[in-house]
Amino acid sequence: MDLLSIVLVIVYLMVTGYLGYLGYRQTKTAADYLVAGRSANPIIMALSYGATFISTSAIVGFGGAAAGLGMGVLWLTVLNISVGIFVAFTFLGNPTRRMGHHLDAHTFPELIAKRYDSRLLQVLCALIIFCFMPLYAMAVMVGGAEFIGPIFHISYDAALYIFAVIVAAYVIAGGLKGVMLTDALQGAIMLVGMVILLAATYGRLGGPTEAHAALGAMADQVPGALKAIGHRGWTAMPAFGFAAAGLGPKDGGVAYHMWWTLVSTIVLGVGIGVLAQPQLVVRFMTVKSKQSLNRAAAAGGIFILCMTGVAFTVGALSNVYFAQQETLACRIVDDAVLLDPGPDGKGKLAPVAADAADEVKARAKRFVSFRMADEGPDAPLSYAMWTDKTEIVRGADGQADALRPHLIAALRSVGPGTPLAGNTDTIIPRYVRSAMPRWFGVLFLLTLLSAAMSTMSSQFHTMGTALGRDVFEQFRGQGHGTKSILVTRVAIIVGIVVALVLGKYVRGNIIALATAIFFGLCASSFLPMFVLGLFWKRMNKAAALASLGVGFLTSAFWLLFVHGKTAAGLGLCKAWLGRDNLIVDAQGLTLPNWSLTWTVVDPIVVALPLSLLTAVVVALVTRPPAPAHVAYVFGGPKPNA
Amino acid sequence: MTVLGIEDPGVWLAYVLSLAGAALCVGYGLANWNKGEEPKKE
Incomplete structure (x- = not known):
């Protein structure tokens, strides 16, 4: 921010507050x-x-x-x-x-x-x-x-x-x-x-x-x-x-x-x-x-x-945009993170522990974890599902990596805490953050x-x-x-x-x-x-x-x-x-x-x-x-x- | 028939009707812009 x-x-909140105050001043009757x-x-x-x-x-x-x-x-x-x-x-x-x-x-x-x-x-x-x-x-x-x-x-x-x-x-x-x-x-x-x-x-x-x-x-x-x-x-x-x-x-x-x-x-x-x-x-x-x-x-x-x-x-x-154009300038932390959707495949995705059973590892999905290039090392990790279309271009000499997930919007919203179907409530905010200029x-x-x-x-x-x-x-x-x-x-x-x-x-x-x-x-x-x-x-x-x-x-x-x-x-x-x-x-x-x-x-x-x-x-x-x-x-x- | 790059009439019809609906509201509002004014004490 x-x-x-x-x-x-x-400024926006102050103007809103002023208009609310104006309403308060103009309110003289129950009808008001x-x-x-x-x-x-x-x-x-x-x-x-x-x-x-x-x-x-x-x-x-x-x-x-x-x-x-x-x-x-x-x-x-x-x-x-x-x-x-x-x-x-x-x-x-x-x-x-x-x-x-x-x-x-x-x-x-x-x-x-x-x-x-x-x-x-x-x-x-x-x-x-x-x-x-x-x-x-x-x-x-x-x-x-x-x-x-x-x-x-x-x-x-x-x-x-x-x-x-x-x-x-x-x-x-x-x-x-x-x-x-x-x-x-x-x-x-x-x-x-x-x-x-x-x-x-x-x-x-x-x-x-x-x-x-x-x-x-x-x-x-x-x-x-x-x-x-x-x-x-x-x-x-x-x-x-x-x-x-x-x-x-x-x-x-x-x-x-x-x-x-x-x-x-x-x-x-x-x-x-x-x-x-x-x-x-x-x-x-x-x-x-x-x-x-x-x-x-x-x-x-x-x-x-x-x-x-x-x-x-x-x-x-x-x-x-997500399937064809999204390119994330980021620092990739791990390109083979495993997230488990649970035994029935419908649960919320959770990280797989290193000593997890083979059965859990077999059903888990592979994700790429990363932080955006302008984020500090303490920022929370972001995730993108790995598919055979995922492209990663490693940055040279400390430059940022480039990640192209090539996912449809619903799959782009999948990550820890969501089911495999994704969380559509996060798609528009993610689109604006990813596709639009900062202003x-x-x-x-x-x-x-x-x-x-x-x-x-x-x-x-x-x-x-x-x-x-x-x-x-x-x-x-x-x-x-x-x-x-x-x-x-x-x-x-x-x-x-x-x-x-x-x-x-x-x-x-x-x-x-x-x-x-x-x-x-x-x-x-x-x-x-x-x-x-x-x-x-x-x-x-x-x-x-x-x-x-x-x-x-x-x-x-x-x-x-x-x-x-x-x-x-x-x-x-x-x-x-x-x-x-x-x-x-x-x-x-x-x-x-x-x-x-x-x-x-x-x-x-x-x-x-x-x-x-x-x-x-x-x-x-x-x-x-x-x-x-x-x-x-x-x-x-x-x-x- | 493809309209604005959309083949399914079930979808392009919605796109066109949305625009037509907004135009209808504007037309109605402008046509009646000065009609309907009314002064009652009680």
């Missing part, structure tokens, strides 16, 4: 703290919406996922723009703004509660947000810590703590005004950083057409393990289908896993889930007219294209700091208001405004601690999955009652409660008992029924009447349609809401007022 980098980071006074500038609102929407999770987590899955991830960009911006701003934004203003709602749960005249709904929504948003906050924090730790030569844990404290300080003080002002600065930095990243990547690879063609020509380098799950190259969609019932992993039962992971979890889970993100819905309530939303839509479309479009394209193209590394550091802080600030704000405004005030009555702000601040701290604990213990290929789970859960639980509540006067309290219950419980059931990765990770199915999920038996064999593909189908594919169907059916078979209340909700005078 050189002096210029340190100075730039300090909760919805930025309902008079936000449209461009600030658009940048704030975009910067909150796009976090390190999108850039590092999903960018890394694109390095593994290929450019098909761009379908998420299509949904991000067409649904997350166009539909959100042109169809949902104004009704949300109008209803939020008219009903005097300050938070998403409060909007739902006042639409349906139900405190129970407000408390349930708030509890779901408060309990599950730390999962998403954890994903964002991990994304930042993976990049910042190595740059500052501090531990991953220390990077997590520093991160959380800085963001918490200005959220607790400045409320949503502070959050939105800092978001706007951070959004502008992100825009510059990502545009340069795309231009530099295309420039290095000979232009868009040449770069894409070079990536397409690498289809023969797809590892066998990825081919088995449907990978057909980085410029092709994965194989589509649904495995026949009873087939095991070695009989073709996993042949379509990649398509379903890409489309159901990454594209649909996040692409649709964005519409029901509480911290984004609140943004619509911060502007004073539809005109502001119209103007914000223009800025939002460009912003999202430059964020996710760039991250996913560069993530996929990093394969061309860009500093700009990208600020880009990631901005992306993480702008999203975390809203997550913390939303978690805090969920407990303070939506739970505490409901039980203590509206007259406790001062205390509820205090409870909000305490809740922010509790939420941060939970996210930190999760981030400390859950690491590796987790960012995209954790984000998709939270987005999917929000969509299944909140989306039908939110959208139908805006447009359908027949939609009533019973239907909203039923839809919330069905959406949430179906998602939870699917995550705990069917979805392979989460069910195995959470362990409830194993503890209760003695098997990893409901599709396999105790020996891990696929049940005869079930397809193994079900274990990679995202909960949103099942839970959202069920939740929507429940809402419509219950609304039609139960009593319509009181006409006076409906008239009030859609702009009329308050009943009995």
